[in-house]
Amino acid sequence: MNFPLYFSKKIAFSKDNKNNLSRIIIFIGRLSVALGIIVSLITVATGIGSKNAIKNRMADFGGAIQIKSQKSNSSYNSSVLSTENFQFKKIQELPDVAATQKFVTVSGIMRTEDNFAGIIFKGISSDFDHKRFEKFLVEGETPRVKEGVYNGNVVLSQKIANDLHKKVGDSIVTIFSKEDQKPLYRKFRISGIYKTDIKMIDDLFVIGGINHARKIQNFEKDQNGGYEIFLKDNDRIDSVFPVIEKLSGYKNYAEKVTDKYPQIVDWINIFDTNIALIITIMLVVVVINIIMVLLILIIERTNSIGMLKTLGANNRQIRAIFINYTLLIMIPGLVIGNVIGLGFLLIQKIFGIIKLNPENYYVSVVPVDLNPLYILSISLGILIISAIALVLPSYLISKISPVKAIKYN
Incomplete structure (x- = not known):
């Protein structure tokens, strides 16, 4: 005892x-x-x-890791992603990778009679994970994009929609400009409104069809501005990143979401x-x-x-x-x-x-x-x-x- x-x-x-x-x-x-x-x-x-x-939230919106062209640097306008030594299949086969999706981004201005907003148009494709994005949707739905087909629907953040006094079902004019070219005007229909609560995202990003972004950027129909890599466990980002970086090709670069928003x-x-x-x-x-x-x-x-x-x-x-x-x-x-x-x-x-x-x-x-x-x-x-x-x-x-x-x- x-x-x-x-x-x-x-x-x-x-x-x-x-x-x-x-x-x-x-x-x-x-x-x-x-x-x-x-x-x-x-x-x-x-x-x-x-x-x-x-x-x-940051990782679910734009991927835990993004792969972009070296030419893009920190610009919001995508450059064509290089396919040289880019081992995309091996990246998809990594055990920590849950999904990948292509994108093209281009900066522009959304305008109404009373107001305007500077935006980043993020073009998504048929591989976009709509279910993953549902948590951010306040109302409406995301555009169902098909390769080679122009989809005129866009999703605005609640912040941009409120500033422009727009709602689901309204139309909105967007102006895109490029060097040595006339401004390009595009009219979109608002199919949904999202909210991430992250100011750096909600203040800028508009989700739309990738074919519009390709056309504005003079990309070929099979060219992309980058890939978003989603992980099964975002806590594994630091260990997975070096592997993805090596497989990205010497003309491209990989960027962690934690490096993209260092202030957060x-x-x-x-x-x-x-x-x-x-x-x-x-x-x-x-x-x-x-x-x-x-x-x-x-x-x-x-x-x-x-x-x-x-x-x-x-x-x-x-x-x-x-x-x-x-x-x-x-x-x-x-x-x-x-x-x-x-x-x-x-x-x-x-x-x-x-x-x-x-x-x-x-x-x-x-x-x-x-x-x-x-x-x-x-x-x-x-x-x-x-x-x-x-x-x-x-x-x-x-x-x-x-x-x-x-x-x-």
């Missing part, structure tokens, strides 16, 4: 705890643990949830700092409270310590008793904290009660990531670190004399 653990349980579940100072001390200890768990769970779940939501990525990285800071603060608060609980319990049970020493228990056994006792006090706090924290997070995940300003946070609802690994790590981490932190103050027990302790009132 494990004597320290057995004795710890006897003290922890003793009815005497309800009639003395232990009752208040135990309440304080459990309350601090519960609050620490609640705050830590909310911080981690919403912080990681926000990071993943923003990254996945820099903002996302702040989450890591905030998460680490908040968890550290909560951990310090919990540890300080638990140490205080241990010291008060030792002082309160000085007589019991003296009696145990008289009966032959050594200092190590008595320290183990009080450490176990304090950890047992923490367990109800851990359970209560997890129930309340997870309950709140589940409500937010299902109903999206707490809203955000997408112009500042790139998401309109606080996202929640309920990863079981994080949940278990928080509880076990607080328990283990508290147990380690209790070792040093427990040495106070070795200073207690059995004779004086028995006389202690």
